[in-house]
Amino acid sequence: MPEDNEDKKNRILDAATSLFAKRPFHKVLLDDVAQAAHVGKGTLYLYFEGKEELYLAVLFRNFSKLIERIQDNIAKNENDPKAQLTGIIEELIKSLYNHAAFYELLRGAIVSLPDNNRWSGERAKLYKLIENVLRSGIEKEVFSDSHPDLTALYIPGIVRSVCLRRPEAMTTEDILRHAGGFVLEALRPR
Amino acid sequence: MPEDNEDKKNRILDAATSLFAKRPFHKVLLDDVAQAAHVGKGTLYLYFEGKEELYLAVLFRNFSKLIERIQDNIAKNENDPKAQLTGIIEELIKSLYNHAAFYELLRGAIVSLPDNNRWSGERAKLYKLIENVLRSGIEKEVFSDSHPDLTALYIPGIVRSVCLRRPEAMTTEDILRHAGGFVLEALRPR
Amino acid sequence: MPEDNEDKKNRILDAATSLFAKRPFHKVLLDDVAQAAHVGKGTLYLYFEGKEELYLAVLFRNFSKLIERIQDNIAKNENDPKAQLTGIIEELIKSLYNHAAFYELLRGAIVSLPDNNRWSGERAKLYKLIENVLRSGIEKEVFSDSHPDLTALYIPGIVRSVCLRRPEAMTTEDILRHAGGFVLEALRPR
């Protein structure tokens, strides 16, 4: 793969992200991806091994971006688990709100591939991040939860579902406030 | 379509459910469906218009079954919103636990088809069912929630995510207990 | 094959005639034939061996009818070759005018089948009939023609082409008059 042309690779990923967001896997044609990326179809194969690899790369890149932003956010609110948790929810909403395809990310039930591992590792990283925030809150006694590992799963699930089917009249802020409140309430120390 | 053989139609739907549960749409071959249903390939077309219609029928039938079970469960626990809510979560877990393909149901972002309406109507029915339980609980002051319409979305989201990625060591009962507790806690009157 | 149900066989042939007249062979479905004949699809196979046999039977029956009518017409105008020839043209026009599919009859280039023989025998019969009229006219010195066998081919060809593409404004009589005149002129003794 060419080194300096990281640009072109990103153009392809952007195009693919947008198309996989709109249509299911089997309805996205590599012809379309190439066209949208202003790239020859053969070029796709210089940067990715095939359609599935491209698909995973899309998910992976976007997922990694999300994790990075969440890490930043956690760092910014050190020692304030409530703010950290709200920040996580906020980042999740921002990610999912505009990237329908991206829902696949949290799904992972479908594609099974050799390097599925790299992939589920990334997913595990997200959940661990959340779980750690929960544990630190429990330790600091601002949260109460017998199974933070499960709760870590709930939170992306909550955000995902509300982003997919959000009521028309509702703004992102409304959703953030309500979902954040819902989770904090559930975790309130007894 | 033949009139009486609802049986054969169901055999096809069963086979398709099982296959769509294991593989993504484009990896499921109609040859396989036919074989699994012990039916000629042409027979599929007597009962369904094509692959997509079959896919939707699978989702629809399973979704309808779920709604029915939830309705029964709600009726059984009349006047006890907490028990109703726990029952809903229980039914959701039972449905999602074994039917990966079924996750598509709560997703719906992807497939777009003519009779998508019949389809999203069914989905709306589920959410309304949950919302009504929440509202009755609010009225009876066993729940407190400013946006039961949003919360109605969260609940399937929570169940979905935990079913998809549940920790190995956890039984269905454990999950039900924790998820139910989580939600009830979040809704506790202040 | 049932003896008394010659009726049903004819109903099938009528339906098939009408459908093969409107569409090319591969666009005519046996489902349609059965429906149009108010007969179960399986019944077709009680009377005909398959689709091709049915197709040929359609052509054959109609062709035989035509030959019969032409024979009658020739007998009626004994000793008047001009009237006989005009009669032949008239019958051809009447047959072809309403039976587009029927054009296949004079064609025969396409289907090749075992009993194609019975078939081309019938076709030969038509041409022989015309040729004989021509020969009797030549003998009586009302026609002049060095190759009546070729001319016998021209006449159905002429009628066929004008029936297929006749000018809108032209009646059957107009066509008969002109085509008949054309042929008689060509055969005029020198």
Next chain:
Amino acid sequence: MPEDNEDKKNRILDAATSLFAKRPFHKVLLDDVAQAAHVGKGTLYLYFEGKEELYLAVLFRNFSKLIERIQDNIAKNENDPKAQLTGIIEELIKSLYNHAAFYELLRGAIVSLPDNNRWSGERAKLYKLIENVLRSGIEKEVFSDSHPDLTALYIPGIVRSVCLRRPEAMTTEDILRHAGGFVLEALRPR
């Protein structure tokens, strides 16, 4: 469709012409066409939209070639309507003699398609060409005919029928001589 490779397109058309000449539409497989054209099956779809379009393209190309040759022939025999007419018959014989499928051309009753128009336009062109030769002959008083538009239809009909069922012993020249004589006789001024 690729720009420069008119060659490959013609190779496909040649192969298809030859196959459609030998078998009816539904017996011609695209696999065979591809193989005969030494081309991958998918390549067919780069140049034609589907089987029917290919079929029509075959007819159209050959028909256009015929018309061109007839036009040249007419130009070569300017001011000699008899020679022009004989030339037309000769070209028709040459075309039809070797291209059975080609009979479809003058037929056109069967296939109905969107761009059927382009198609019947071409057919109309042929008939107009003949009609004009007839009219110029009438004007010059070497022909006599009350309906040159009808006669224009007869001529391809005559050639067609004799080519389809020509007697074995007859050469192309014999046929040309007789058919030409037949027509000229029919048109002789009275």
Next chain:
DNA sequence: CATGAATGAGTGTTCATTCAT
């Protein structure tokens, strides 16, 4: 005899992948 539900071989079409330029 009559039927039409069931069948599966057969075929048109798609589209990821390759490779000559």
Next chain:
DNA sequence: AATGAATGAACACTCATTCAT
């Protein structure tokens, strides 16, 4: 490195034919 024309394996879908009722 970049391309896009060419490819053919793979697949959905059709429909003549069969056969249990």
